[in-house]
Each structure stands twice: as C-alpha cells, then as structure tokens.
Amino acid sequence: MITVEEVWSLLADHVRPLDSQRVSSGGAVGRVLAEDVRAGFDFPPFDRAMMDGYAVRSSDFERGPATLRPLGLSRAGAATELPVEPGTCVQINTGAPLPAGADAVVMVEKSAAAGDHVHLDDQPHPGQHVTERGAMRTRDDLVLRAGTRLTPGGLAAIVSAGVAEISVFRTPRVAVLVTGDELAHVEGPRAPDQIIDSNGTVLVGLIAEAGAAPIVLPAVGDDREALRARITEGLDCDLLCVTGGMSKGTHDFVPEILSTLGVQWHVTSLKMKPGKPTHVGRAPNGAWVLGLPGNPVSCAVCFLLIGRWLARGLQGLPTAPPGHFLGTVAADLPGNGPRPLYQPARWSPGPRGENWLTPSDWQGSGDPFGFATANALLIREAGAPPLPRGDSIRFIPFDESA
Amino acid sequence: MITVEEVWSLLADHVRPLDSQRVSSGGAVGRVLAEDVRAGFDFPPFDRAMMDGYAVRSSDFERGPATLRPLGLSRAGAATELPVEPGTCVQINTGAPLPAGADAVVMVEKSAAAGDHVHLDDQPHPGQHVTERGAMRTRDDLVLRAGTRLTPGGLAAIVSAGVAEISVFRTPRVAVLVTGDELAHVEGPRAPDQIIDSNGTVLVGLIAEAGAAPIVLPAVGDDREALRARITEGLDCDLLCVTGGMSKGTHDFVPEILSTLGVQWHVTSLKMKPGKPTHVGRAPNGAWVLGLPGNPVSCAVCFLLIGRWLARGLQGLPTAPPGHFLGTVAADLPGNGPRPLYQPARWSPGPRGENWLTPSDWQGSGDPFGFATANALLIREAGAPPLPRGDSIRFIPFDESA
Numbered sequence: 001m002i003t004v005e006e007v008w009s010l011l012a013d014h015v016r017p018l019d020s021q022r023v024s025s026g027g028a029v030g031r032v033l034a035e036d037v038r039a040g041f042d043f044p045p046f047d048r049a050m051m052d053g054y055a056v057r058s059s060d061f062e063r064g065p066a067t068l069r070p071l072g073l074s075r076a077g078a079a080t081e082l083p084v085e086p087g088t089c090v091q092i093n094t095g096a097p098l099p100a101g102a103d104a105v106v107m108v109e110k111s112a113a114a115g116d117h118v119h120l121d122d123q124p125h126p127g128q129h130v131t132e133r134g135a136m137r138t139r140d141d142l143v144l145r146a147g148t149r150l151t152p153g154g155l156a157a158i159v160s161a162g163v164a165e166i167s168v169f170r171t172p173r174v175a176v177l178v179t180g181d182e183l184a185h186v187e188g189p190r191a192p193d194q195i196i197d198s199n200g201t202v203l204v205g206l207i208a209e210a211g212a213a214p215i216v217l218p219a220v221g222d223d224r225e226a227l228r229a230r231i232t233e234g235l236d237c238d239l240l241c242v243t244g245g246m247s248k249g250t251h252d253f254v255p256e257i258l259s260t261l262g263v264q265w266h267v268t269s270l271k272m273k274p275g276k277p278t279h280v281g282r283a284p285n286g287a288w289v290l291g292l293p294g295n296p297v298s299c300a301v302c303f304l305l306i307g308r309w310l311a312r313g314l315q316g317l318p319t320a321p322p323g324h325f326l327g328t329v330a331a332d333l334p335g336n337g338p339r340p341l342y343q344p345a346r347w348s349p350g351p352r353g354e355n356w357l358t359p360s361d362w363q364g365s366g367d368p369f370g371f372a373t374a375n376a377l378l379i380r381e382a383g384a385p386p387l388p389r390g391d392s393i394r395f396i397p398f399d400e401s402a
Numbered sequence: 403m404i405t406v407e408e409v410w411s412l413l414a415d416h417v418r419p420l421d422s423q424r425v426s427s428g429g430a431v432g433r434v435l436a437e438d439v440r441a442g443f444d445f446p447p448f449d450r451a452m453m454d455g456y457a458v459r460s461s462d463f464e465r466g467p468a469t470l471r472p473l474g475l476s477r478a479g480a481a482t483e484l485p486v487e488p489g490t491c492v493q494i495n496t497g498a499p500l501p502a503g504a505d506a507v508v509m510v511e512k513s514a515a516a517g518d519h520v521h522l523d524d525q526p527h528p529g530q531h532v533t534e535r536g537a538m539r540t541r542d543d544l545v546l547r548a549g550t551r552l553t554p555g556g557l558a559a560i561v562s563a564g565v566a567e568i569s570v571f572r573t574p575r576v577a578v579l580v581t582g583d584e585l586a587h588v589e590g591p592r593a594p595d596q597i598i599d600s601n602g603t604v605l606v607g608l609i610a611e612a613g614a615a616p617i618v619l620p621a622v623g624d625d626r627e628a629l630r631a632r633i634t635e636g637l638d639c640d641l642l643c644v645t646g647g648m649s650k651g652t653h654d655f656v657p658e659i660l661s662t663l664g665v666q667w668h669v670t671s672l673k674m675k676p677g678k679p680t681h682v683g684r685a686p687n688g689a690w691v692l693g694l695p696g697n698p699v700s701c702a703v704c705f706l707l708i709g710r711w712l713a714r715g716l717q718g719l720p721t722a723p724p725g726h727f728l729g730t731v732a733a734d735l736p737g738n739g740p741r742p743l744y745q746p747a748r749w750s751p752g753p754r755g756e757n758w759l760t761p762s763d764w765q766g767s768g769d770p771f772g773f774a775t776a777n778a779l780l781i782r783e784a785g786a787p788p789l790p791r792g793d794s795i796r797f798i799p800f801d802e803s804a
Contacts, residue, residue, distance in 0.1 A: 026589070075653060152608050156601075371559070
C-alpha cells in the first residue's frame with residue numbers, strides 16, 4: 001500500500017509528455033507549450049503615444065509652453081508620414097506611432113486652439129507619454145516558457161508577439177471503460193437489481209477538465225472475454241481508465257486480465273480512503289492504465305488525485321499539485337481512521353475572506369450524491385483526532401488554475 | 403463613474419436568465435439547471451450489501467456464531483431469486499441486492515468452509531453491512547437545485563438518480579467584435595503602424611470559460627458605416643462585447659453608434675483601473691452590450707469583472723462573485739491612485755498553505771504580456787498606501803468553481 005504522495009513522485013519519475021505537434025496559436029487554449037515562445041518582433045513595434053493629444057519636439061518647449069502649427073493627425077493604422085519639424089506638431093491618438101522628429105506627447109487636456117496654431121500649456125520631457133519601441137519585449141525575448149498551459153491570457157500574449165504557430169504536446173487520448181453487470185445506462189432499461197452508471201459521466205467531465213480527450217468505450221459486464229476485448233481496445237489510447245472489478249470479489253476480473261495482457265503494476269493498493277483498490281500500471285505499448293474502484297465517490301476522488309495528474313504529465317505539466325492550501329473547516333469532523341482520508345468539500349470565501357471548506361454531505365464512497373457540488377478535497381491524516389468547526393484543514397481545489 | 407460593486411448590483415437588478423430548454427442530461431456539463439432535479443427512484447433502489455460475504459438472517463445468530471447452508475451467489479446485475487430461509491445463507495458481493503429473508507451481511511473474512519456448510523464467526527445485528535433502500539434519496543427527493551451549474555460530479559448525481567432529461571437555461575450567444583484601424587490579425591499582414599489584435603483571442607477564451615458560446619464577428623476598422631453594420635449584426639446575440647473605440651479620441655465612434663441604434667446605457671464610465679471607458683447597456687431587442695477598452699489588460703480585466711458576470715447572469719447564475727478571498731502578497735506594492743485597482747496576479751499555495759498572490763509583471767494596461775500567466779485579480783482600494791510583501795490582500799480567482 002503506497003500513499004498518494006508516493007504515487008505522485010512515482011508519476012514524476014515515469015510519466016513523460018507525449019510527442020509534440022505544431023498548431024495554429026489562435027485555437028490553442030488549454031494546450032501546453034512544448035517549446036519556449038519568443039517574440040516575433042519588438043513590442044510595441046514603434047514608439048507609441050500613450051495619450052490622446054499632440055506629438056511634439058520637447059526642444060520646442062525649452063522656455064516653457066509653446067504655440068505650434070499642427071500638421072495633421074496620426075492614428076494607429078493611419079499614421080502620418082509627415083515629420084514633425086521645429087515649430088510644428090501632429091495631433092495624435094493613443095496607441096499611434098510617434099511621427100519622425102517628435103519625442104513626446106502633450107495631453108489634449110493641455111491644448112487650446114490659437115487660430116491655425118495650437119497652444120500647448122506643458123513643458124514635456126523627452127519620452128513624456130511615450131512607450132518606446134521594444135519596451136515590453138524585443139524580438140526573440142521570451143514570451144512564455146515550455147511547459148506552460150495556455151490560458152486565454154497566455155494565448156493573447158503569444159498572438160500579440162506575432163507568433164502564429166506554436167509547438168504543443170499532443171492531447172492525451174483517454175479511454176473510459178465502465179465495467180460491471182450491475183450497471184445500467186440512464187437512457188436504457190434498468191433491471192431491478194441494477195443501478196445506473198455515473199462513473200462514465202464523471203470521468204468524461206473530469207478528463208476534459210484535465211485537458212485530455214475522453215474516448216468512451218461501450219460499457220461491458222463481468223464477462224472475461226468481453227472485458228479482455230474492450231480492455232485491449234482501450235490500451236490503444238494513451239491512458240485507459242477502467243472502473244469496477246478492481247477488488248477481490250468473485251467477479252473482479254479486471255486486474256487479472258490486464259496482467260495477462262502484459263501490464264506491469266506500479267500500484268495495486270492505495271493507502272487512502274476512499275479508493276484502496278486503485279491500480280496504476282503500464283502496458284507493453286507504453287499506454288498507462290488506471291484501474292478505479294466502482295464506487296462513485298472513490299472513482300471520482302481517485303481520478304482527481306491520480307488520473308488527473310497522469311493526464312497532465314502526458315501533456316508536459318507537473319504530475320502533482322503545487323502544494324496544499326490551508327483553509328477553515330465549516331463543520332465538526334470526526335476522528336479519522338488508519339488511512340489518510342480525502343473528503344469532497346465545497347470551497348468558497350468565508351466571512352473574513354478565508355478559504356472556507358464545507359464538507360459534502362457524504363454517506364460513504366457508495367453515495368453518488370456526495371460529490372455533486374464539491375470543488376475541493378479535504379485532507380485528513382491517518383489517525384487524525386476529531387476536528388472542530390473553525391479549525392484549520394488542508395485541501396486541494398480541483399480547478400485547473402491551481 | 404460607478405464602482406464595480408455598483409455594477410454587480412445593477413446586473414442583479416436587471417439581468418435575467420434566458421429561456422430554458424430540455425436537454426439530455428449526459429452531455430450537460432457546465433449548463434445551469436432551470437428547474438430542481440428530483441430523484442426518479444429510491445437510491446439505492448434495493449437493500450444493498452456493503453461488503454463481500456454472506457447474506458444472512460440475523461435471527462440465526464441469536465446464540466452467537468452460526469454454521470449455515472449456502473444457497474448460491476447474489477451479485478448486482480445477477481441477483482439470486484432464492485429466499486434465505488432459516489439455517490441458510492447466500493454468498494453476496496458488494497453492491498448486490500440483499501435476497502428476500504436476509505437482513506444482514508457477514509464479511510467473507512469471518513467465514514470458513516465447513517463441508518457443504520459455511521461457518522460464520524460473527525453475531526450480526528439486523529442491518530449490518532447493509533444500506534437500506536432509499537437511504538440516500540427516496541423517489542422525488544431533491545438531487546440538485548435550480549440555478550446549480552453542473553460539474554461532472556453534479557451530472558453524475560443526476561444520472562445516478564435516473565434522470566435522463568433536464569431543463570437548463572439556454573447558453574448565451576456572445577458576439578465578439580474587435581474594432582480599430584490599428585489592428586492586424588496574427589495570420590495576416592501587418593502594416594508598420596499596426597499591432598496585432600489579442601482582444602479577440604482573450605475574449606473568446608474567457609467567454610467559453612464563463613459557460614457562454616463566443617461568436618466572432620469579422621474585425622472592423624474605424625469606419626462609421628462598417629462599424630454600424632457589424633454592431634447591428636452583433637446585437638442579434640444575447641450579449642455583444644465590442645472592444646476599442648470606447649474613449650473620447652477623434653475616431654472613437656462606438657458608443658455614439660450604439661446610442662443611435664437605441665442602446666440605453668447603464669454604465670458609461672467605471673471607477674476602476676484599468677478600464678475606465680467601459681460601457682454597459684441594453685439594446686431595444688433586449689441584447690446586452692459591453693463596450694470594452696482596446697488596451698489588452700483593460701479588456702481582459704473588465705471582461706472578467708463585468709462581462710463574465712453578465713454572461714453568468716444570462717445562464718441563471720449569480721451576477722457577482724460570492725465574495726473576496728484574502729491572501730498574502732508576494733511582492734511590495736506601491737500606493738494606489740484615486741481609483742480602485744484590479745491587478746492581474748498568480749494565485750498559488752504559499753509556503754504555509756496560505757493563498758499566495760504574485761502580482762504579474764505588468765507595464766500598464768497596454769502591456770499584452772501582463773496577463774499571460776495570471777489566474778486572479780488583486781483588489782486595491784482607492785488611495786491605498788504602499789503594501790509590503792507578506793501583508794494581506796483581497797483577491798478574486800478567475801476559475802469557474804469560485
């Protein structure tokens with residue numbers, strides 16, 4: 001039995017990103033950079049006015065405010081070609097390139113018409129209200145590092161730097177295989193001794209949230225031949241998540257079939273609750289296998305603690321959370337048993353802005369409703385004493401940004 | 403000039419969810435329930451074994467451990483029809499329905515073969531290792547409330563309760579219109595006085611993250627007729643986000659055109675930094691309009707603070723964050739000016755599990771790189787004094803779960 005932390009370091013040692021591919025940067029939200037991205041040109045690409053007003057030569061103001069002859073208007077995308085000669089100025093809009101000759105901007109609020117001239121009540125220093133070309137990045141400066149997951153803001157930076165094509169790691173294909181005679185589909189008939197599968201539903205959602213592509217295989221009962229056929233299909237993907245049949249019951253065939261297909265196990269039992277029967281292994285073709293318990297909460301929690309980090313590692317991201325957050329628990333918690341406990345909870349801002357953790361109403365790992373509104377996992381150590389409401393507790397949020 | 407908080411309460415007063423539609427529950431991740439969801443049947447749907455072992459009559463154990471005659475095996479999906487008579491038992495797997503006559507389960511670990519009988523070294527009370535039918539929900543019990551955004555776990559709960567069809571609010575169609583002669587597309591040619599648009603990129607990503615459907619209109623220059631035509635198209639959507647041309651420059655036509663199209667303004671100037679020129683209004687057909695500054699950081703920050711909550715309100719979600727979180731700032735911050743400041747930052751777990759906020763390297767609102775790795779906004783009050791590293795700071799994370 002190994003702990004979740006031990007699984008994370010095992011993943012760090014063994015999970016490598018998939019191959020990379022070049023893609024158009026515009027649609028790459030959620031992808032992970034396989035190479036550093038460097039600026040395609042200086043940014044800004046020209047000396048840029050930061051205010052609406054007049055582009056001037058600061059030397060015209062050596063003796064104080066000046067009255068100058070305006071030559072026209074310079075806008076970004078419609079910049080004037082006229083150079084600003086001594087005694088002249090050019091009206092300019094925010095964002096426009098500074099015309100040749102000019103070295104400062106006087107705000108429109110400090111201007112007044114004076115016949116065919118304009119009076120500018122200011123004494124600008126060189127560079128006033130101007131952002132110099134290349135002030136933020138010069139060509140080939142780093143924009144984003146390899147290994148960065150592209151948020152909308154990250155993508156915007158890449159596009160701004162003129163980079164139309166980037167190298168990203170391939171999106172992992174993650175097979176979802178739900179097994180067990182006891183399972184009916186919500187759209188189909190249900191025998192009186194069946195329950196409706198929800199593990200397929202939750203895994204598809206969580207796999208997509210982890211940045212991977214879920215591939216749902218048809219569900220299969222507790223039949224050795226059918227299981228073997230579907231599992232073999234699943235091993236064509238980068239990761240196979242198979243639920244149910246992982247324990248030691250009379251019809252729990254899954255680990256045995258995976259072993260006969262050559263899967264080498266890294267993990268066959270986890271020191272945690274829920275989810276003890278979780279398996280992690282690797283097939284001869286390199287595909288990863290995650291065997292998840294059939295109990296709905298166990299399945300979801302173990303995917304979040306292990307499958308999610310495996311899927312992220314295949315994308316070139318770290319294989320463990322960056323650390324735990326500390327929060328305040330909103331309910332009394334009983335003492336914990338001999339295994340570390342990961343309990344679903346709702347994280348929200350508390351009365352004083354603290355991380356406020358409301359444990360989910362959870363009737364054990366077989367309760368499919370205990371995870372419905374959770375967005376975090378509380379962490380209880382093995383043998384932890386009862387924890388009163390208001391005490392500190394460690395937690396991991398689910399969201400992608402953490 | 404009104405504050406962001408005032409905009410939120412204005413949205414609460416005026417934004418109403420779109421119409422609802424019935425959808426198949428399986429694919430509804432991210433949608434928002436328009437009606438309460440109630441259980442389609444009792445859950446569990448039968449008295450359920452919680453352990454692998456033997457289904458027994460507790461009355462057979464009145465004088466202590468018992469030796470019973472096993473009648474067969476009961477599995478979920480392959481339940482036995484045999485009733486358990488006095489002196490008999492049925493082997494049972496976790497999750498299987500308890501056979502008629504049985505009222506308890508003895509764990510397999512407490513069993514030993516005794517010829518064609520089995521010796522069970524236990525003294526079970528009625529209900530031992532059994533979850534009663536309906537223990538978690540009975541038919542018509544509430545599963546999730548109207549107004550809940552469906553996470554993978556929420557959807558799993560709905561499916562488990564046998565609900566194949568749900569009523570959700572329609573996904574808002576949000577038009578993205580980027581304007582300005584200064585803008586080139588990253589895939590196209592760029593004149594020397596142009597920069598590359600990134601507002602379209604960031605808005606598409608943030609709109610999708612807010613649960614809405616982005617519709618990208620072709621970009622348009624600072625031309626009154628072309629702007630009017632595109633804006634008219636955009637008003638066919640539920641929300642039009644238009645960037646650029648919102649200030650008082652010589653070619654800032656957008657608010658004027660929107661006004662001539664009948665848009666009534668709720669907001670024409672925001673008391674915040676960045677993003678003062680932000681406009682919020684409503685067209686005669688009911689479409690909402692969000693006019694965003696053209697500066698990249700202003701555009702992103704104002705969408706996150708206002709557009710995101712407008713889009714969420716149209717889906718039946720609250721129109722404001724649930725509150726602010728408190729964290730620790732990882733760098734010295736200068737004193738703040740006369741308007742509240744919302745500064746991009748990276749939120750991560752700090753050395754002691756605290757919320758740790760690293761301000762983005764941000765050279766003002768025109769810096770398209772200042773938002774690249776941000777996942778939170780720091781909040782500084784108007785006139786706030788300098789804040790040393792290690793002090794408390796309020797923040798709003800971007801992620802959907804908060």
